[in-house]
Each structure stands twice: as C-alpha cells, then as structure tokens.
Amino acid sequence: MKMSVEQQQEHVQKVGAYIKGLFEAGKMKAAQPLEMEGAIISQEQGKFIDGPFNETKEVISGYYHIVADDMDEAIEIGKADPRFEDGDWRLEVRPIMKVDGIN
C-alpha cells in the first residue's frame, strides 16, 4: 500500500493535467453534473460557511473556521424556505436508558 514519491507525484500530475485539459478546452461547466451546479461550496450573505480551503485556512491561518459563532445560526442563513418550517412537529419524549457513550 506504500507509494513512492515518484508515484505520488505522478498521480497528482495526472489529475492536474485532467483538470487543466478540461479548463483549457472550455469544457469545465459542461463537465459538471447539472445537479451540482447549485451546490456552492461557500456561502456569502454576511456570514460564511466555508469549505476546506487549504490556502486561507491552513496556509495563512492554520485552521478551519466558521465566522458565525453559532453554527446553527450560520446554517439557517438562506434556508428560510417556508416549506421546511411547518411548525407542527411533535416532540417525543421516550424513556431511554442512559448508557455512557451510547446516549
């Protein structure tokens, strides 16, 4: 399962060539599945949900981070679709034994 340095480089060069090939041929957008078009990897509406970007996070700052203090709040941004908030949920309280690590 070990890989030599040369093999590693080969893998990385190969994928780089693949991506750049599509880019230079102007085929990038066409090559992306339609369903993935809307799936943005970062959001900007005053607050951020950031993807695993190596440059700012690991190179500059060394960490991965969400600006909004409350992650819950951050996710709520832009999700104000009334369909998803029907409000008639039931809170079920069931007697469940507590065992460390399981629940």
Next chain:
Amino acid sequence: MTKHIKENSEFLVEHFFRNEYGKMVAVISKYVDIETAEDIAQDTLLTAVEYWQHNGIPVNPQAWLYTTAKNKSLNRLRKNKFEREYQNQVKEEDLDTLEFTDQLIGDEQLRIMLACCHPAISEETQVTLILKILCGFSISEIASAFYTSNEAINKRLARGRDKLKKNGLNLERTHNLNSNQEVILKTIYLLFNEGYFPARENQVVRKEFCSEAIRLTEILVASEKLKPKNNAHALLALMCLNCSRFEARINNVNEIIEMERQDRTLWNQELLNKGLRHLNEAQKNDSISKYLILASISANHGIAQKYEHTNWSEILALYDALLTLENSAIVKLNRLVAYAKVKGSKAAISKLLKLKGLATNHLYYSTLAALYKDISDHPEAIKYYEKAISLVSNNRDKAFLTTKLNAVVPISNSHV
C-alpha cells in the same frame, strides 16, 4: 481481567457500537418503522454491554449483535402480529431467514442515506438525521457539536422524522440513487465540514464526524448500485487528503500550527496515498466537480516534502479552474494566496484590496496582514491583524492572531 474488559468496552462504545448501531438500524428498518428500529438497536447495544461485561466479549461481536437484533425484531413483529396479520407474517418470514451480509448492510445504509437526504428536508436536518440514525451519535453529542441545545436537536429530528414518514423510506429503485447521489454527497460534505474543526470543546466528537463522513462515502464507493462513481471518489479523495494532515495541525499544547510550520513527518502517509488513489478513480468520463479540484489542491500540498517545495503555480492553475465552477469571493480569496506565491505579495495585495464581499471575514484581513508583513509594511500588517482579531470571537483564533500580530512589531530598534 476487569480492567482489560473495561478498556475494550470504552473503545467498543466509542467506535464499534456507534457504527454498528447505524448498520442495525438500516437493516432492521426494512421490517419495522425507523424509530422502532432505533429502539431495537439501542436495546441490543444495552444488552450487549450488560452481557459482555459478565461473560466477556464474544469472538465475533458483530455477529452477536446482529443475531440479538434480529431476535428482538422478530419478537416485536410477533407482538404486533394481531394488529396487521398478513403484513407481519410476510416480514417475519423474511427476517427469520435474513443474513447480515456486507452487501446488504451497505445497501440498506445507502437507502437510509438517500431517504435522509430528501429535498423536502432542510440541509441541517439532513445532516442531523444522518448523524443520529446512521452514525449513532447521541442527542447531546450532536447538540454540542452544533453549539446548540438538546431541545433544538430533538425538534429538528422530530421534524425530520415526520418528513421521512411522509416521503417514505422505501427507495429501492436504483435510478433514484444515481440521480440523487449529488444530494447525498453534498450532505456528507457538510458533515465533513462540521467535523473539520480544530480543538474546540468537543474535538473528539468533531473528528469523528470526519471519519463518519469518510465511512459513509466508502459505502457509496463500494456499492454496486451506484453509477457513476467519480464524484464520490473525488469527495472521498478530498476528505482523506485533508485528514492526512490532522495530527500536524495541532500541537500537544493545543495550539494551531499553520502549514508552513507543520511537522510533515506527522502527516499520515496511508491516508494521503488513499486520497491519491481515489483521486485517480475520480478522473472519468470527462466529468468534473468542485470536490475534484479541491482534492487536487490538497494533494499538491500533501506531496510537497517541504513547504518550500509546494507547487504554487499548479495550485494557482487549479484555482483558475475552480473559479469557472464557482466564482465566489471566498474562492478568489484563496486563489490570491497562491497568486501571492507565484506573482509576489505586492501584486496579490493590490488584487485583494479590490476584492469585494469579504468585509466581515477575518480570513480576508489576516491574509492581507500576512502579505503586508511579507513586504515589511508593518503598519498595514498591524492594522489588518487588529481588524481580523476584532472579527473573531473564539479564544483560540484570537490567540493565534494575537501571536501573529505581536510577531509583526519589530522587537528592537537598536542598531549596533
């Protein structure tokens, strides 16, 4: 003997039990509704804890669990026999002869993934459902990872379960899986991002999110039903490659280490190579995804023997490609870091200053500050580090930035 079992128990409870919970729920929920399946799975684990503590851990713990879960399910079905006679009879027969094969377990987990990712369910609920049902995390673990209360999580789950009931959990049609795989991938990606967070209160739980995200994607990749698979491979590559550097990113006094200073001997070569192999599998059919590009960027970092050997021009080219898929300020910001390495900090600064949309993002300011420091413009560097600090709310980030700020100010002005 007791201590030995206790240590084993702790490991079991933390990883093994959690994973097996999800597998059992997935399979059993073919025969009973999902909440009953969760009850049975929980019950099975409790029984296991009690029984194994007295009698030792069985030679094949998995088989033990599955047999027990099966028996408990059969009992439930038989109890409800008189309610819906025929349906239960059919299920009972199926369940009686059921074998928990790897393929079955994989398929059923896929089915649950697909159900939980139903578009009628909000993204955060999708992730929460998966964490609870498939990954076996407890309510309080999920709550603290999301920095919210148990009640909020319970609410979310109740909403989600409602939607699951309405939309049905039965999705055998393969074409559904394939045409909806992007939703699953995105949800797993969100889950991974939740976990990809350095030491905050619940570091262990968050790291587990990453391994769960990897595990679920491996199920996708291993499945015979999923076609095509290249995007799943790309996502898996991305996660493995990023995780390979986990150990080096925090030191033993819980400080964050940026890439330049990371001890690369701590990078996990196995994970790195695994990521590279999946990267290879992802290049098919002239298709592409953001995951693939991000993974390639990460791979370029991963194979550099030293920070100084990083292939920045390659990374810059990859960001150019990424921009055509997502033309966002964040992508531009990250690209400019690579750009600075290739064209110089001064050129990057002038582009950064024109970049809009990041006024409240501390990463924008810390990037500017770092670049100004690079060209020895200390007043500007200080100004931007202070701005970055003002936008950051948690102590660890503040500490990191403050150290950077302090490092800007020249230590001594004395000349010899």
